[in-house]
Structure formats: C-alpha cells, structure tokens
Amino acid sequence: MSQAYDSIYDWLSTEDKKFLEENLFHPYADFLSEGNPKFFNRIHNHSTWGNAAVGMIGLVMDNDELVNRALYGLENTNIDKAARDNDGGLIQQPGQKAGFLANIEEAFSPSGYYTEGPYYQRYAMYPFMLFAKALQNKRPELKIFEYKDGVLIKSVDALLNLTDADGEFFPLNDAQKGMSFFNKSVIMAVDAAYYYGEQDPRLLSVAKKQGEVTLDDAGLAVALGLKNDKEKEFQKKSIVLSDGSKGNKGGVGILRITEDESIFSLVMKFTSQGDSHGHYDKLSYSFYNDGEEVIQDYGFSRFVNIEPKNGGGYLKENTSWAKQSIAHNTIVQNETSHFNGDFDTGNKYHSEKYFSDFSKDNVQIISAKEENAYPGTKMQRTMALIKNDIFQKPVLVDIFRVKGDQSNQYDLPFYYFGQIIETSFEYDSPEKLEKLGSKNGYQHLWKEASGAAEAGNARFTWSENNKFYTLTSATMQNDSLILGRLGASDPEFNLRRDPVYIWRKSNTKDAVFASVLEPHGSYNPVTELGNNSFSQVQNVEVLLDSDEYTGIEITGTNKNKLLLVISNNDAEDQHNIKIGNREISWKGNYTLIEN
Amino acid sequence: MSQAYDSIYDWLSTEDKKFLEENLFHPYADFLSEGNPKFFNRIHNHSTWGNAAVGMIGLVMDNDELVNRALYGLENTNIDKAARDNDGGLIQQPGQKAGFLANIEEAFSPSGYYTEGPYYQRYAMYPFMLFAKALQNKRPELKIFEYKDGVLIKSVDALLNLTDADGEFFPLNDAQKGMSFFNKSVIMAVDAAYYYGEQDPRLLSVAKKQGEVTLDDAGLAVALGLKNDKEKEFQKKSIVLSDGSKGNKGGVGILRITEDESIFSLVMKFTSQGDSHGHYDKLSYSFYNDGEEVIQDYGFSRFVNIEPKNGGGYLKENTSWAKQSIAHNTIVQNETSHFNGDFDTGNKYHSEKYFSDFSKDNVQIISAKEENAYPGTKMQRTMALIKNDIFQKPVLVDIFRVKGDQSNQYDLPFYYFGQIIETSFEYDSPEKLEKLGSKNGYQHLWKEASGAAEAGNARFTWSENNKFYTLTSATMQNDSLILGRLGASDPEFNLRRDPVYIWRKSNTKDAVFASVLEPHGSYNPVTELGNNSFSQVQNVEVLLDSDEYTGIEITGTNKNKLLLVISNNDAEDQHNIKIGNREISWKGNYTLIEN
Ligand SMILES: [Ca+2]
Ligand SMILES: [Ca+2]
Ligand SMILES: [Ca+2]
Ligand SMILES: [Mg+2]
Ligand SMILES: [Mg+2]
Ligand SMILES: [Mg+2]
Ligand SMILES: [Mg+2]
Known part of the structure; x- marks a missing residue:
C-alpha cells in the first residue's frame, strides 16, 4: 500500500493527499501499532511486517513520528507481562526493546542467523529488506544496512548457506519442505544484498539460478553484474x-x-x-x-x-x-x-x-x-x-x-x-x-x-x-x-x-x-x-x-x-x-x- | 559367444576352428538343447534365449542341423506332459510347437503384444532381434522379419506404446518399475525395427531420446536418418x-x-x-x-x-x-x-x-x-x-x-x-x-x-x-x-x-x-x-x-x-x-x- 501510494504521490493533489492520509493511512497505521500493541511490539516476524507497514507509510507521508514508532516501537503499552500470543510465545520478554531496529537486533545473531529458522527468515526477509531499502533512500543517515555490523546483508549469506544442493531450505523448526531460494522474498533479498552490500559476486550466481531480478536499482545492478560476467560460484562450505x-x-x-x-x-x-x-x-x-x-x-x-x-x-x-x-x-x-x-x-x-x-x-x-x-x-x-x-x-x-x-x-x-x-x-x-x-x-x-x-x-x-x-x-x-x-x-x-x-x-x-x-x-x-x-x-x-x-x-x-x-x-x-x-x-x- | 566367434572366424586356422567347434561350441549347443529339453522346447523367454544361442552358433559354423533345431525345436523329447518349470508354468502345452519360430508364433499376438508383458518383452527382444538379424544376413530366404505378417517389427511398436511419458514400461504382470526404453535391448530393437522394417521415421525420434545406436548397419541407418532430419515424433495414441x-x-x-x-x-x-x-x-x-x-x-x-x-x-x-x-x-x-x-x-x-x-x-x-x-x-x-x-x-x-x-x-x-x-x-x-x-x-x-x-x-x-x-x-x-x-x-x-x-x-x-x-x-x-x-x-x-x-x-x-x-x-x-x-x-x- 505504501509502495502504491508512493508511486502516485506526485500525481495527487494536495487535497487528495490530505484526505487519504487523514482518513486512510494515518488511522490504518495507528490501528496496526497503537491499536494492536501486542502485535506491533513483539520480537516476531509478525511485528516486523507491522513495523515495516507503519514505517513505510510514514516515509511516504514524511511523518517522522510514524517512522520513529516503526523503528523503535511503541513507548508506552499496557501489555500484560504474562500475555501470550496464540502460538504460545510471550508477547514481550522483560526489558525487551521493540520496533524494527529491535527486531534486527534481537532476531538476528551477529552471523545473520534468524532465530525462528530459515523458513521464517525467508518470510521475514520481505519486510526487513523492503523497509530497509526505503530507509536507505529516505534516511540514508541511518545507515540501516550497516546496522549491527551489517547484519541484514550477512543474513542473506546465512540464509543461502541454509539450503541443500537444490536451493531448498533445511526445514529447521516450523518449516515447509520444498521452500527454496526461488521464493520472491529471497530474490528480493539477494538483489538488495548485492546492491546495498559490497557487490559480492557470489550473489550473482545465485541470482542467475533464480532467473529473476527486482525491477529497481538493486535488480538492475544484479542484471548488469551478470551481463558483465562478474559472477562467482556460491560455494557452500562448512x-x-x-x-x-x-x-x-x-x-x-x-x-x-x-x-x-x-x-x-x-x-x-x-x-x-x-x-x-x-x-x-x-x-x-x-x-x-x-x-x-x-x-x-x-x-x-x-x-x-x-x-x-x-x-x-x-x-x-x-x-x-x-x-x-x-x-x-x-x-x-x-x-x-x-x-x-x-x-x-x-x-x-x-x-x-x-x-x-x-x-x-x-x-x-x-x-x-x-x-x-x-x-x-x-x-x-x-x-x-x-x-x-x-x-x-x-x-x-x-x-x-x-x-x-x-x-x-x-x-x-x-x-x-x-x-x-x-x-x-x-x-x-x-x-x-x-x-x-x-x-x-x-x-x-x-x-x-x-x-x-x-x-x-x-x-x-x-x-x-x-x-x-x-x-x-x-x-x-x-x-x-x-x-x-x-x-x-x-x-x-x-x-x-x-x-x-x-x-x-x-x-x-x-x-x-x-x-x-x-x-x-x-x-x-x-x-x-x-x-x-x-x-x-x-x-x-x-x-x-x-x-x-x-x-x-x-x-x-x-x-x-x-x-x-x-x-x-x-x-x-x-x-x-x-x-x-x-x-x-x-x-x-x-x-x-x-x- | 557366437558373436565373438563370428568376429574372429576368418582369422582362425582350420585346425583351431575344428578344435573349438568339436570341443566347445557343438557340445555346448547340445547341452543347451538336447541336454535341457525342458528349457529349450518351451514357449517362454528362457527358451528364446536358448534357441537364439544354439541357432546363432549354428549360423557361424554353417551347421544347418543346429540352426533347424533352433528354429523348430527338438523333435523328440521325453518331457512329461505334466512337467512344470520352477515358476509353475507347464513346460509344454499339449500339441504345442517349439523353437524360435514357435516362440514368435505363440508368444506374440498379431498386434505385437508379448503375452508375458512389456517388462519381459524388453528382455526377450534381445535374443529375438539378435537371432533374427543373424538369420536375415545368412538365411535371407527365410524372410524372418516378414514372419507372421512382420510381427517382430510390430512388436517394437507395441512395446513403445506400452510406455508412460518418461518411456517407462507399464508394469503389467511381473515387472520392475523404472525399466524403460532406455534399456540396451530396446535400443537394439528400435534400430533393427527401423532398418529391417520400413524405416518408420517415428522410430528415429525414439532413437534420438535413447541417445545411442548399435554398432552395425541398423545403427548406422538410424544415425544417418537422424543426421538427415528424417525423424517424426512417436505420438502415442489410444x-x-x-x-x-x-x-x-x-x-x-x-x-x-x-x-x-x-x-x-x-x-x-x-x-x-x-x-x-x-x-x-x-x-x-x-x-x-x-x-x-x-x-x-x-x-x-x-x-x-x-x-x-x-x-x-x-x-x-x-x-x-x-x-x-x-x-x-x-x-x-x-x-x-x-x-x-x-x-x-x-x-x-x-x-x-x-x-x-x-x-x-x-x-x-x-x-x-x-x-x-x-x-x-x-x-x-x-x-x-x-x-x-x-x-x-x-x-x-x-x-x-x-x-x-x-x-x-x-x-x-x-x-x-x-x-x-x-x-x-x-x-x-x-x-x-x-x-x-x-x-x-x-x-x-x-x-x-x-x-x-x-x-x-x-x-x-x-x-x-x-x-x-x-x-x-x-x-x-x-x-x-x-x-x-x-x-x-x-x-x-x-x-x-x-x-x-x-x-x-x-x-x-x-x-x-x-x-x-x-x-x-x-x-x-x-x-x-x-x-x-x-x-x-x-x-x-x-x-x-x-x-x-x-x-x-x-x-x-x-x-x-x-x-x-x-x-x-x-x-x-x-x-x-x-x-x-x-x-x-x-x-x-x-x-x-x-x-
Ligand atoms: Ca532437495
Ligand atoms: Ca514415470
Ligand atoms: Ca498386473
Ligand atoms: Mg523439526
Ligand atoms: Mg528437500
Ligand atoms: Mg500386477
Ligand atoms: Mg514410472
């Protein structure tokens, strides 16, 4: 939705923008965050989706308050300390931070491993990378891709290492067999890691197998890298x-x-x-x-x-x-x-x-x-x-x-x-x-x-x-x-x-x-x-x-x-x-x- | 063995030939036939192997008696009418003929279907075709490929129709799954059916998938047919x-x-x-x-x-x-x-x-x-x-x-x-x-x-x-x-x-x-x-x-x-x-x- 709005933003009249923002986007962002703190303020892939949604519309609307809410979570919530989600997880660990940055901080290890496992990492890569790309464009001073020693880029490497010879993820924890690096989220993540990271030529060979790139600067960079024969094999080692x-x-x-x-x-x-x-x-x-x-x-x-x-x-x-x-x-x-x-x-x-x-x-x-x-x-x-x-x-x-x-x-x-x-x-x-x-x-x-x-x-x-x-x-x-x-x-x-x-x-x-x-x-x-x-x-x-x-x-x-x-x-x-x-x-x- | 002997026949001295034939080949052919009438005189793929072995060595040695024994079976056997093979089959049905021609006559229907099913047809095609090719060379007057209205050629067509989209045989009767037209016997049969039959261009497309031809006139004809782009799709219909x-x-x-x-x-x-x-x-x-x-x-x-x-x-x-x-x-x-x-x-x-x-x-x-x-x-x-x-x-x-x-x-x-x-x-x-x-x-x-x-x-x-x-x-x-x-x-x-x-x-x-x-x-x-x-x-x-x-x-x-x-x-x-x-x-x- 934020992406769609962003695409037509410059074509809309000031009136229309005001109407949409006051009647649709801002209330919706409030609903996702303040209206659902248990969903928004957790360390969980669901919260990452929520954080990204609120933050990205905030970026389009130039609303710093929403962007900060997305990045750092809600400040005051009345979440019961013992409250649990329907999957049995605690909503909030004691002393735990919230928001997009906290999810990067907490869910990823320094090696880029995502604690829920590769199947859900693949799923979470979408909001992580999409919001990170938007932040890199509008808030470059945040250096989001360098955050936590560049863990978002490292996480793509970790995810690719968690695949068998067919590119299928090892089904650790809750996971569907057959899910692989051919999934759209991973295509997007690989392109972004190449472009916003250090143009690792091994990622090009993965992108080549994926056979698809994103329609943006990152995808273009990958396509050009391949065109110029820059790829190296992504050799999976111990x-x-x-x-x-x-x-x-x-x-x-x-x-x-x-x-x-x-x-x-x-x-x-x-x-x-x-x-x-x-x-x-x-x-x-x-x-x-x-x-x-x-x-x-x-x-x-x-x-x-x-x-x-x-x-x-x-x-x-x-x-x-x-x-x-x-x-x-x-x-x-x-x-x-x-x-x-x-x-x-x-x-x-x-x-x-x-x-x-x-x-x-x-x-x-x-x-x-x-x-x-x-x-x-x-x-x-x-x-x-x-x-x-x-x-x-x-x-x-x-x-x-x-x-x-x-x-x-x-x-x-x-x-x-x-x-x-x-x-x-x-x-x-x-x-x-x-x-x-x-x-x-x-x-x-x-x-x-x-x-x-x-x-x-x-x-x-x-x-x-x-x-x-x-x-x-x-x-x-x-x-x-x-x-x-x-x-x-x-x-x-x-x-x-x-x-x-x-x-x-x-x-x-x-x-x-x-x-x-x-x-x-x-x-x-x-x-x-x-x-x-x-x-x-x-x-x-x-x-x-x-x-x-x-x-x-x-x-x-x-x-x-x-x-x-x-x-x-x-x-x-x-x-x-x-x-x-x-x-x-x-x-x-x-x-x-x-x- | 007959093929090997045939290959070096012209290089051997008359003495050596005599020695080999009297001490090895003739006794061995007798053993396979007169020595084992229950094996030799049946309608069964085992007998076909025996008939072909005896007949082919007969052709090499120019021994009409052996060739006739192979073609028409043993004349006088003392097989008990109730005798059975270890797989439970009757050795000899009442009034039944024996030998290679009888096996062509009895085991194949006019449509080319082999009564044991495609898995064993694949197996039997080897002796059927090999002996037939040898007969065609040395006894062309027998017109073996026209025998029973050309059933050997038709049987190749039938066999190919008895495959799934991967070329694997339908496992009718006793059959191993995965056996397919990539088997050597079928490669040989397809090449022979093309060459000794009417150069059916559909067989070329099968040979192309097989990726291999026999090292003889039949294989050469197939290779040339493919080189000259003569192949047509082998469309399997009802x-x-x-x-x-x-x-x-x-x-x-x-x-x-x-x-x-x-x-x-x-x-x-x-x-x-x-x-x-x-x-x-x-x-x-x-x-x-x-x-x-x-x-x-x-x-x-x-x-x-x-x-x-x-x-x-x-x-x-x-x-x-x-x-x-x-x-x-x-x-x-x-x-x-x-x-x-x-x-x-x-x-x-x-x-x-x-x-x-x-x-x-x-x-x-x-x-x-x-x-x-x-x-x-x-x-x-x-x-x-x-x-x-x-x-x-x-x-x-x-x-x-x-x-x-x-x-x-x-x-x-x-x-x-x-x-x-x-x-x-x-x-x-x-x-x-x-x-x-x-x-x-x-x-x-x-x-x-x-x-x-x-x-x-x-x-x-x-x-x-x-x-x-x-x-x-x-x-x-x-x-x-x-x-x-x-x-x-x-x-x-x-x-x-x-x-x-x-x-x-x-x-x-x-x-x-x-x-x-x-x-x-x-x-x-x-x-x-x-x-x-x-x-x-x-x-x-x-x-x-x-x-x-x-x-x-x-x-x-x-x-x-x-x-x-x-x-x-x-x-x-x-x-x-x-x-x-x-x-x-x-x-x-x-x-x-x-x-
Ligand atoms: Ca696999
Ligand atoms: Ca199959
Ligand atoms: Ca059956
Ligand atoms: Mg498990
Ligand atoms: Mg697998
Ligand atoms: Mg059965
Ligand atoms: Mg099969």
Whole structure:
C-alpha cells in the first residue's frame, strides 16, 4: 500500500493527499501499532511486517513520528507481562526493546542467523529488506544496512548457506519442505544484498539460478553484474551460524564434504528455542546427499493454503508430533520431550557449541553440549564427516554421549527414507500394530518391529532413490532396536507415513551412542545393475569412554582402522593417553588416527 | 559367444576352428538343447534365449542341423506332459510347437503384444532381434522379419506404446518399475525395427531420446536418418493391443487424452494369463498423469540383482502379494483371487474386449468382459477418459458391473499414492492396526480406517507431487470404505508401504461400481499457492442399470450434466430408451450426452 501510494504521490493533489492520509493511512497505521500493541511490539516476524507497514507509510507521508514508532516501537503499552500470543510465545520478554531496529537486533545473531529458522527468515526477509531499502533512500543517515555490523546483508549469506544442493531450505523448526531460494522474498533479498552490500559476486550466481531480478536499482545492478560476467560460484562450505542476538546462544553447524560430484551435508542444531516456531530438537541433525534427504527433519505439520486442511493453518499434529523431541534425530529421555515440551522452560536455555574444526580435507567435525533439556542429564554430541579409503563415499560418524544422575530410558531415532534392504539383528514383527507410546509424540508411531541388540554391532541397510545407506551402531547387550512408522493417532491423515529406526537403551545412567552412517553403492533400474550394496564397515567399537575422553574405532572390511578420540573437556590442551597397550598423544579437541 | 566367434572366424586356422567347434561350441549347443529339453522346447523367454544361442552358433559354423533345431525345436523329447518349470508354468502345452519360430508364433499376438508383458518383452527382444538379424544376413530366404505378417517389427511398436511419458514400461504382470526404453535391448530393437522394417521415421525420434545406436548397419541407418532430419515424433495414441497368438485372447487397452501439455493415460488389462509371469488381474487398470503413476499397478516383488534380497531373485511376496487380485485395481470376490489364484485355471481363460471407440476428441472409451475369473459371476468394466467443461482436466469414468449367481462380497481397490486431503465420509481409526484378512494377499494389508458409505456419493481427495485428485463414487447405503496400507505379514520388509482405498459391497449379488477419478489443481511449495484443491464433480449417479443398459449421470459444481449410457449387449444396434421422463436414442455401444 505504501509502495502504491508512493508511486502516485506526485500525481495527487494536495487535497487528495490530505484526505487519504487523514482518513486512510494515518488511522490504518495507528490501528496496526497503537491499536494492536501486542502485535506491533513483539520480537516476531509478525511485528516486523507491522513495523515495516507503519514505517513505510510514514516515509511516504514524511511523518517522522510514524517512522520513529516503526523503528523503535511503541513507548508506552499496557501489555500484560504474562500475555501470550496464540502460538504460545510471550508477547514481550522483560526489558525487551521493540520496533524494527529491535527486531534486527534481537532476531538476528551477529552471523545473520534468524532465530525462528530459515523458513521464517525467508518470510521475514520481505519486510526487513523492503523497509530497509526505503530507509536507505529516505534516511540514508541511518545507515540501516550497516546496522549491527551489517547484519541484514550477512543474513542473506546465512540464509543461502541454509539450503541443500537444490536451493531448498533445511526445514529447521516450523518449516515447509520444498521452500527454496526461488521464493520472491529471497530474490528480493539477494538483489538488495548485492546492491546495498559490497557487490559480492557470489550473489550473482545465485541470482542467475533464480532467473529473476527486482525491477529497481538493486535488480538492475544484479542484471548488469551478470551481463558483465562478474559472477562467482556460491560455494557452500562448512560453517557455524551462531544463534542469539549476541551470538552466544548456541547455533547451527552445517558440515559439507564433497566426493566426486556429490556434496554430503550435515545440519546439526544446537540453537536456542527459536521463539514460538521452535521445536524441542536439541542436538538433532539431518543429513543430505546433494539435494536428497537421507536422514530427515520432519518440518512442520501444516498444508499452507490448502483449504481442506484446517484452512491451511497449523494442524494440531504440529504440536502433538512435529515439535516433539521424538520427531527428531536426537536423544529422548523417558519418552518425554526436551524441557518437558514446555516453551517457557525451553526459551530460557540453549545448547553450547563445544568445538568445531573445518580445517582438514578428510574430516569436518563439530561437537556441542546440552545440559538443560533434561535436568540432571548431560548430553554431548560429536558429529564428523570423514573421508577415508575404508569407505566408498564420505561417512557420518556420530558419537552421542549421555550422562544421567539416575537410570533412564534413552531413545535415539533415525528418520531414514526408503526400503529396508538388510539388518544384522533379529526382530519380531507383530500380528497387530500397536502405538509406541501414549504421549509426547510417541502416540503417533506404530511399532512395526522390535528386536534385541547383541553386544557388538547392529547393522541396518536401506535403499532410497537407487542409492544404499548402512548405519552401523556400536550396541550393547540389552539395547533394543525398534522399527516404527508414523501415522498412529492421526484420524485426519495429516501425517506422512514416514519410517523410523530407533536405538533404545533402557535402565541406563550413562551411555554412548556411537554409529557410522555410510552412503554406498547405487542401483540402476534400466540396466538392473547394482554395485556396492554391501557396507564397507566391518566394526564400530567404543574403545574408551570416560568424563575426559571418548574414543571409537572403525574397522573396514579392508581391515584398515580409524581411531577417533574426543577430549570431553579442556579442549585445547595437550593430551597423552593409553588405549589398551597403545599410547597416543595430540593437542586439541580431537584426534583422528589411521592405522 | 557366437558373436565373438563370428568376429574372429576368418582369422582362425582350420585346425583351431575344428578344435573349438568339436570341443566347445557343438557340445555346448547340445547341452543347451538336447541336454535341457525342458528349457529349450518351451514357449517362454528362457527358451528364446536358448534357441537364439544354439541357432546363432549354428549360423557361424554353417551347421544347418543346429540352426533347424533352433528354429523348430527338438523333435523328440521325453518331457512329461505334466512337467512344470520352477515358476509353475507347464513346460509344454499339449500339441504345442517349439523353437524360435514357435516362440514368435505363440508368444506374440498379431498386434505385437508379448503375452508375458512389456517388462519381459524388453528382455526377450534381445535374443529375438539378435537371432533374427543373424538369420536375415545368412538365411535371407527365410524372410524372418516378414514372419507372421512382420510381427517382430510390430512388436517394437507395441512395446513403445506400452510406455508412460518418461518411456517407462507399464508394469503389467511381473515387472520392475523404472525399466524403460532406455534399456540396451530396446535400443537394439528400435534400430533393427527401423532398418529391417520400413524405416518408420517415428522410430528415429525414439532413437534420438535413447541417445545411442548399435554398432552395425541398423545403427548406422538410424544415425544417418537422424543426421538427415528424417525423424517424426512417436505420438502415442489410444490403442488396443490384442493378446494371444491369433489375437483372440483379449488384450490391453491404452487410452490417452491430452490437455494442455499433459497426457493422461489409462492402461486397462483384459488379457490372457500371461504365462508364468502373469498376475490375477482381470479387468484391472492403472492411470498416469504424464510419467507419474496416479493409480498404480504394484509390479513385481523382487529386487533384481540386489544380493541381500533373496539373491536378487523373486521374493515369496511376489506370490503371496504381487500376483494376487487384491494387489490390483479390480474387483475381488469373497477375498479370493481370480481363478482362485490357480495358474492352470487362469491359463485356460482370457477376458474379452467388448468394444472400444477412440474416434472422438472428447471421449476415449473401452469396455471388456470377464466371465471366468469367478464361476457364476459375470464382470464388465467400461472405462472412459472424458474432457468436458465440468472438469478442469480430463477425468477417468469407471463403470464396473458385476452380476453374481449368489450373494458375495465385492472389493474394488484403488492404489493411489500420496496424502489424503479430504473425505466426504466418516470413518473410524483403530487404536491398533489389524490385518484386513488372512490370505490371498489380504494378510499383507493393514486396515488403517474404515467407514460406512451413505446412499449417494463418497468423495475421496488426495494430493501427490503437488497435484490433486478426487475420486467420486456412487455409493449405496451399506457399502463400506476402507483405508489400508501395505506391509502386514512382511517380516523382511520386502513390500513398499503403499496406501489403498477400498470400496466394499457385502452380501450383494449384482452391483455397479461407478466412479469418476478427477485430476485437478496444483500446489507450488515455493509460492505456497494452491489452486483448485476442490473437486468440480458435485454428483455421480447410476440412473439406470439392467442387463441391457447401464447409465450414469455426472453433475458438475457448475450444474452441467453429462449422461453416459452403455449398451450391455447387442452393441451395434439402434437403441431407444427412456430414463425417467426422458427419451434418448443412439446407434452403437454407448452414448455420451451433455445437457
Ligand atoms: Ca532437495
Ligand atoms: Ca498386473
Ligand atoms: Ca514415470
Ligand atoms: Mg523439526
Ligand atoms: Mg528437500
Ligand atoms: Mg500386477
Ligand atoms: Mg514410472
């Protein structure tokens, strides 16, 4: 509306302008702000839309009061301190600022990560960028694109890093799969970041894929940049995006490793809650083979704009399933979600990055800790993408340590896709399918089979999109292995019937879940030839586990061995330890030894 | 081997040739033929491989006896009349000829349809064409490519017609999905059909897609044809391919209708058994939206060349599930497969085409009858693809008439893919999943939900690949509707977890299952915009059903009506009937009236 008014502003008579402004625009801006303080004064993408609307009409009308209201929020509101939005979020955190600048300040970390996640960042980029562009034109002294060390420009880079090989956003928190950088908001954001930022030539290659530019100075600059062959590839590398306005509330690690033409990507989440769109998914991950999900994050339970599905709005299964911890590839204790699924509790805490190292070609590694999701239980997960002669393709090594102050049940799910090819363990298939549990998301899973692990390894091989994957897990005698499928307690058929493999340890205080996820082989349905349908991992073993060190050894079918040792504390020190008869020493958080 | 020997024949000394022939080739040819008469003397793709091997080495060695043995089979065999192959097929039908020519004679219908189905035709094309090419070179007087009115050339045309928009074969009978005309055998067959046939320019466009030619005269001719821009599009139109060596054992109807850029294809099967690779699937169908399966045929249960899955061989679920009638989109009586799932019985019979009409632009229609699958029960199915202003896209109208001599239960399954969006009927979702039945394939289905239909319509809407589909069925008071999912009694996870919607009539002698399957709308996950997620069909009603006529009326939400009347007998006559107060008259099998 502001844009439309701006476009015809000079053509209108003074009378008409006065009429429109007094009877339409000013009252409407007041309605959006003073009339709806709970909507306007929040840190939330909804408020950003409101701030931008009020601020932009203020800029057109040259009304400083409206512009300032947009930038800094309403000064005096009578918002109840305990008031909540219909999505469960607090309207206003104590002591929190409001308005457009506060939303830039609070919602983005210094790295440009938007706390609600990439799906909603994509949505919020529209008002953020549009208002910022208008401010840059009319209030250049504000240097909005330099605000918070240029975070709006950085946020575009962060958003592009949060995509798979197809340009689709990783579906962290509430998110629809398939949303990608082809969305209009992102086209606009990329053009603006190029023009108002430092003409980063990598953005040109993204704009080229988008195949569209905005009809303004920014779009023109991009088009000219492309015309003059200035683009460079936007190479997505391993990166940690911090979360929290000061970058001190955990983050997201994206690890990438390339083999032949394929990129394997690991997305590990150790953020804060993510506001009202957050999921209870501490230390969870997803894993991609180029643009294909190998281990998935479910995303949200919603069919946007599909009228018959609750008018296109959030479905109740978003709360009962999609947000719950068991819907994620992370540990669930005693069939209860992190923070007991309580938003206020979750909102107080965040995970912590422990270390990461992306400096080596054959290993990309990250480690994070979470000590608040279950009071009394400490969790630490270290994940690494490793290339080695043992494996046909890079593998994902996962060392998930958990330390309880009492005996618990720990479940670690793996949301794979596709067809089971082979398992190394025996299991029972029931004559009737029962639900895996009664609440916290467990009521939505059917138990298709369950078996007891042996001391040693459990091997699970499946096939998806004509590729093979094997998960080899270092199991103990009383572990159980459950094959489940989504769809129970779902009378409206709102949930996809996705499969899951769950590794369970019962009556356990301390445990290490160590496993290797190994992509291998391929199948061609036209030639009917398959290759490497068997795993190249012969054994995975936890050689050492203490408060100080955890060490696992991977043995290949070629008899080569790989030893990965993590120092669980005092990360930067020099370490000298003995494993069996062998003395090893290294400096830093971890060592990876071939032999 | 014959090809290799042929290539170096002129380079070898007479001595070496003698040694090789006496010690290797002749004994080997004898082993394949006289040593294994049960393998060699059958009508089966295995025998064709054997015939070709023996005949081709005979041609290289100029050994007429071997060539004749290959062409005409073994004269005296001591095959037990009741002997069967390990796949259950009879080795030799009474009075049946053997050898290469007999396989051409018996396995192909005059239309070029191969009775085992397109997947095995693709496989058999290799020995058929290779030996034929060798015969054409060395025994041109045999005019092998003109044999049986040129059926080898016609069979290539038939095979190409049995593909979806991606070139993938319709998975009739035992068949792996994804197998396509990109297979080497088909490349060879297309080149040979072009060169040894009449240089059909449509084959050039297929060869162009294949992107490869054989390294011989045929491949050269194709390459030159393409170089000289002679190709014409291979337009797949509606077609009936007869089955049976004389073309008198039913067939397959492929109906195609185009809207904008999309081709909708219906594949209706009313063939004979299909030898040992046949399924109990009389009057079943599948439906495609371009290359996407909307209503699927399951194909076989086998992972070819995937070692961990029974060494890549047929799985027991191929018999317990894939071949059974309930695995197909056709009527199942009393939870028993057609012919009671007995191969010998099934092998005696075939369905009959009743009529087809592809002459009109707005309707493509086919009707077939099956009176032997269930003794005492007569079945007639009429299927039509119809374009009309009522619908956004062409719809599939299905009128399945069944007439029993006693009360039966009739199940009509629809194997859709994707996510349920909306149903018009109420159903119960159980707390535990039970199997739908105990045998004949029913033991493999979980009952996810079931509901009672009302007199009137049952509407079932789902979404797949961002497109919508609605099935509107004219139901009666006591019909039930079952939502099922494959995967029960499947301890090895050999079966896909595909969904099914089953329309059941219990305690019923005569029934009409009339429904409209309506593709509509689309969804874009990037713009998040959906259109036409609602059906445009307001009502489907059986206005008339007698031994003489069946008439159904479709009413659109735009209030337009379509009346389709089928004459159930005396097809070509002039008909004058009264429906309500309305008199209608027409000549022929059916009439479609808009009003
Ligand atoms: Ca993707
Ligand atoms: Ca079939
Ligand atoms: Ca296809
Ligand atoms: Mg999630
Ligand atoms: Mg994706
Ligand atoms: Mg079948
Ligand atoms: Mg296909």
